[in-house]
Amino acid sequence: MRQLRLYLEFSRKAFQRSAAYRFDAWTRLFSNVIFLFMWGFIWFALYSGKGDVEGVSFESMLSYIVVSQMLQGVHGAGTPLWEIQERVRTGDIAMEMMRPYDYPTRSLFSDFGNIAFHFLTAVLPLYVVLFALFDLQIPTSMSQWILFLLSAVLGYLIRYSVELTFGLLTFWLMETGGVEDIFYFSISLFSGSVIPLWFFPDWLETLAYFLPFQGIFFVPNSIFVGQLTGQALIEAMLMQGIWLVVSYVILRWVWSRAALKIVVQGG
Amino acid sequence: MGIIDVNHLSKQYFIAKRQEGMWGAVRSLFHREYITKTAVEDVSFSIEAGEMVGYIGPNGAGKSTTIKMLTGILVPSAGDVTVGGLVPYRERQKNARQIGVVFGQRSQLWWDLPTIESFELLKQVYAISDQQYRKNMDTFTEILRLDEFYQTPVRQLSLGQRMRADIAASLLHDPAILFLDEPTIGLDVVAKERMRTFIQEMNQERGITVILTTHDMADIERLCKRMILIDQGRVMYDGGLSKIRDRFGKSRILIVDLEKDTQLQVQGAELIRSEGNRKWLRFNREEITAAQLIQQVSIQADIQDLSLEEPEIDSIIRQMYEEGLSVG
Structure with missing residues (x-):
């Protein structure tokens, strides 16, 4: 309980800190909207002259893109990969290691604070307006909302674990441009953030199904637009749960190795 | 057994050897050679509770590496370290509660937060009681005049202010042991003096064990009865300051x-x-x-x-x- 209070204090401080960098929130929101329009127009062009594609209407597709951009806006407020790299490079990680807390947990809670601020002040208002202005699909029942939210949280935690694990490779590599590229490529393709998995060729869809990334955006997005229901929904969320456990276990293992490996740069 | 025991401690780093030229760069993708650099070699000492010890040596002598092993953020290559009965790197978090650390070159405070909020965060981190927090803050504020910059974000503090904030932060949770890595580096004469007075007071009144690394002989003369001198990772001298001073001072x-250039006789x-x-x-x-x-x-x-x-x-x-x- 006392531990939780400690970590929540980091959320609170991160929230305050975000408030000091409001401009940052606005610029991030701006680029988020640019991408939203870009993907909207691309899908509009692809759908022109067609009705349903693979049984999915343009309206559903557009809703998928909007909710996907919204979730990405939320995710963008926390970047554990960059943070850990920066801390290892500058040696500030030493300061974190000298504290009586667990770094991955504290960093997660700091991100909660950043996200809360960013969500409340930028993402939520914008997307409420967007959903009100355009004729988009939103969950039709309370249970669908709850399942979406739950799935989105699971997705966030999966991404956090995977991203921080990639970031921790800095301890071994020092230069992680390549690792970064692999991570960002995998997440943009396999998570379904811009192209839903149902448009993938069969072999790629199968591959994506067995990777953790689809649990990050594809599952919550699909629940939101009603493409994922019944038995398939339960299975998908169960899969998310399994991936969260697996990626968290891997994160803890890599962290314990990294902590022993640490070579503080300079100082 | 002292509060800090170091026995035959060694630390080696492996540094990837850079190969020359384009061909070398390609080759290093497949095969890397490493150079072993010994930062600390067979160092042993024991420090009693309440002592104030100067740990000195030239740049690159292995001072910071030793301190990092004592704080638990570096794992020794060989030998044993115990701090307050704990093996630091194995019980890093537990060790963190009994030590305070100040690195002169690096702040432990949160850059973006006003100074006072960094202190409040530390209060939560170390689960410091309201009473203890009040008491310590009052004492530190009085000596170090922290109130002059409570509301200033850490990144905007002057070096002198930052060091005052840092040393206060390191003592908030009443640690038994304090590690100071070049605590007076870059400070002006007045600030140095204030820092020394504070360190001395904490050692004498609270009985905090202090290990201090520095390049400034005046720090040692003013503060330490004992010094451990290391060079190239080895202990060169461990003992009273007076002996050294008599000999070389x-x-x-x-x-x-x-x-014009003249041959002097x-x-x-x-x-x-x-x-x-x-x-x-x-x-x-x-x-x-x-x-x-x-x-x-x-x-x-x-x-x-x-x-x-x-x-x-x-x-x-x-x-x-x-x-x-x-x-x-």
């Missing part, structure tokens, strides 16, 4: 700028360096006074400018090598 260096002093018209003369102030030496020089050449230097730690160590002092 009497030497002074006279630097003279002559009108001086008695009671040794020419240790010569760069054109500038000469460095080392002498023992018990054997010859500065005035006598200047007189000797001025007979032989016209002096344009001169200055006197006290020996720094680096030169004391160099001298120890030359004269082969190995006091156990």
Whole structure:
């Protein structure tokens, strides 16, 4: 309980800190909207002259893109990969290691604070307006909302674990441009953030199904637009749960190795 | 058994060897050679509770590496360390509660937060009771005048203010042991003095064990009865300060700028360096006074400018090598 209070204090401080960098929130929101329009127009062009594609209407597709951009806006407020790299490079990680807390947990809670601020002040208002202005699909029942939210949280935690694990490779590599590229490529393709998995060729869809990334955006997005229901929904969320456990276990293992490996740069 | 025990401690780093040229760069993708660099070699010492010890040596001697092993953020390559009965790297978080650390070159405070909020965050981190927090904050504020910059974000503090904030932050949770890595580096004379007074007070009144690394001989003279001198990872000397001072503290260096380059013949002093018209003369102030030496020089050449230097730690160590002092 006392531990939780400690970590929540980091959320609170991160929230305050975000408030000091409001401009940052606005610029991030701006680029988020640019991408939203870009993907909207691309899908509009692809759908022109067609009705349903693979049984999915343009309206559903557009809703998928909007909710996907919204979730990405939320995710963008926390970047554990960059943070850990920066801390290892500058040696500030030493300061974190000298504290009586667990770094991955504290960093997660700091991100909660950043996200809360960013969500409340930028993402939520914008997307409420967007959903009100355009004729988009939103969950039709309370249970669908709850399942979406739950799935989105699971997705966030999966991404956090995977991203921080990639970031921790800095301890071994020092230069992680390549690792970064692999991570960002995998997440943009396999998570379904811009192209839903149902448009993938069969072999790629199968591959994506067995990777953790689809649990990050594809599952919550699909629940939101009603493409994922019944038995398939339960299975998908169960899969998310399994991936969260697996990626968290891997994160803890890599962290314990990294902590022993640490070579503080300079100082 | 002391509060800190270090036995045959060694630390090696492996550094990837850079191969020359384009071909070398390609080759290093497949095959890398490593150079082993020994930062600390077979270091042993024991420190009793309440002691204040100067841990000194030239740049790259292995001071910071030792401190990092004592705080648990580096794992030793060989040997044992115990701090307050704990093996630091195995029980890092538990160790963190009993130690305070200040790195002169690096702040432990959160850059973006106002100073006072960093303190409040530490209160939560170390689960410090309201009462203890109040008491410590009152004491520290009084001595270190923290109230002058409570609301200023850490990144906007001057170096002197930042060091005051940092040392206060390191003591908030009443640690039994305090590690200070160059706590006075870059500070002006007044700030240095204030820092030394504070450190001394904490050691005497609270009985905090202090280990201090520094390049400033005055820090050691003012604060420490005992010093451990290391160079190239090895302990060169461990003992009272007076012995070293008696032996080397009497030497002074006279630097003279002559009108033209002249071969100086001086008695009671040794020419240790010569760069054109500038000469460095080392002498023992018990054997010859500065005035006598200047007189000797001025007979032989016209002096344009001169200055006197006290020996720094680096030169004391160099001298120890030359004269082969190995006091156990």
